[in-house]
Amino acid sequence: MTDVEGLFDTPSPSAGSLGVNTHSSAPLAVRMRPRTLDELVGQPQLRAEGSPLRRLVEGDQSMSLLLWGPPGTGKTTIAAIVSNQTDRRFVEVSAVSAGVKEVRAAIDAARSELSRGGRETVLFVDEVHRFSKAQQDALLPGVENRWVTLVAATTENPFFSVISPLLSRSLLLRLTSLTDDDVREVITFALEDERGLAGRFTLDEDARDHLVRLAGGDARRALTYLEAAAGAASSVGGEDAHVITLALAETAVDQAAVRYDRQGDQHYDVTSAFIKSVRGSDADAALHYLARMVEAGEDPRFIARRLVILASEDIGLADPTALTTAVAAAQAVQLIGMPEARLNLAQATIALALAPKSNAVISAIDRASADVRAGKIGPVPPHLRDAHYGGAKKLGHGVTYKYAHDEPFGIAQQQYAPDVVADAEYYRPTALGAEATLKERWERVRRLVRGQSRGR
Structure with missing residues (x-):
């Protein structure tokens, strides 16, 4: 369990105010955690009027949720909002460290609370895909009898990693990675809000772009990097102690800014060099350009599509397995997501670079x-x-x-x-x-x- 989620690991009644009474030394990502559904950034499909999540929060209904999405998209935050806005107790069980005994104890405590006329309990299970079948089975009585409002979070496809009885008793909500604009909104709010940096710092635009790229759609990561950059600015002292420059942002997160504009010349130049390096059978050069695109936050689906095209355009029947390799990499990107999918893209890039080349297919159809x-x-x-x-x-x-x-x-x-x-x-x-x-x-x-x- 991370430090961020560790804040929620308590069954006490005060847990209902999670994210509100956080101490000033808490990480910026914790202090800035949205307190209401309207403060949540991104996920418009979940926040829309009449959506299941809004009905659950505003209607105070008892309904178990299964949240599926990449890291940093708001799964833990949504669980806390459900607790805060419905005045329920909040209990977290981490699938990394808890066993059947801990699951049953949490459900028994929630049942006892209800029998005494107390508040309902939100049971948050992080990384539920790590639970064994027996551990997931232990959740069923609490869900079936509504002793708890289960909010389970997973980064993996629940149709493969969560047992069918639990799936059928829960409302599945799909979360998507935040857009660059969403991450910018998170950073801007943290710079200005009293819970965050309270207007004490200004962020240069190129430094902002750098943090957005590094975040990769992860709000928690963006705030962690912003906090580190603000700390670096404070250490400078003097008149510039409140200015977060690109150089300070690079130093703070120990990662140089990649000069790459996904809408500009760099995008087309690097993509062109990547394809031509694979076509030219230079695996090392191809990997270099692949790394530049990945580190700059290029959409991995775009890279995968280019490899699928190349497999037929530049290799064709000289190696009939090339198309299979490229399509498999594209499917892996959809199934796994970043950053792990960079391995699949790298494997496909190397395989296609080393494959014999032929343009006979595209020449034939032309x-x-x-x-x-x-x-x-x-x-x-x-x-x-x-x-x-x-x-x-x-x-x-x-x-x-x-x-x-x-x-x-x-x-x-x-x-x-x-x-x-x-x-x-x-x-x-x-x-x-x-x-x-x-x-x-x-x-x-x-x-x-x-x-x-x-x-x-």
Whole structure:
């Protein structure tokens, strides 16, 4: 359990005021924790009028929640808000350290409180995916009988990590990473609010951009970095003691600012260099540009999409597994998220950089498209037309069609393309990698299909 969540590890009645009476020496991320749903930044789908979360908070309903989202998106905060705004007791059980005994004790205490006419209890289980099946089973009686309002948080897909009975008894709320604008709002509020830095510091715009990039959509991380940068500014002394510059921000978090504008030239230049390095088979250079994009907070889904395109455009059938590798990396990005997904992106980058290269696929479709755009669109040969409806054979549809599986080698000699492009050769395989074998086979197959002699 982190220091931030440690504040909530108490079953005492005073826990209902969590996040309000925090001491001045508490971390900035703790002091700035939203006290009401309206103070929550981001997650507009959860804060909207009539949303399940707002109905739970404002209607004071008993409803168990399962919060699924990346770190720093407000899962612990939402649990505290549910407790604060509904005047319930707040008890936290950490899935990292608690066992079945602790779970049952927390539920028994909540049941006893209710039997005495006391307040209902919000039981917050952080990282519920770390609980075993037996530990999750121990939560069921409390949820079924509404002895507790369970708020369970997980960063992993609950459909894989949470037992079905618990899923079916809880309202699943999906939290998304904060946008850059959301993080800016968090930082601005912390600079000005009395609970935060109370206007004692000014933050240079390039320093603000640096903190936003480093936060990666994590509000807690943004506030932690801001607090460190403010501390660095205070240590300077003199007239500049209240100014947080980029240099101070870099020093405070021990990470240099990456000169990278996701909407400007740097975005396009670095992306271009990344793709060209993979195409050029320089794995080291490709990893450098990948690292620059990742450290600058580039959308990992954008990087994954570029690799999927490259797998067909620059490798194609020279290594048929390249597309599978790239698609798997893209799926891993969706399933795992950052920062761990950088490993999947790195693996795919290396694999695609080292793969044999061929642009035969994109060249083939470009040639075919050029003919179509030039008007070379002839009628489908009669023997290939649909012959399933009545009267089709009278029109000559499918009459002379040869079923390939009945022919030697499973290849029938007949015309497939329209007359206007009957002799077109769009796919021209290279002799590189696995495509060398395909080149030899395709040349034999083409001759058989078209009835050509080897000499042609």
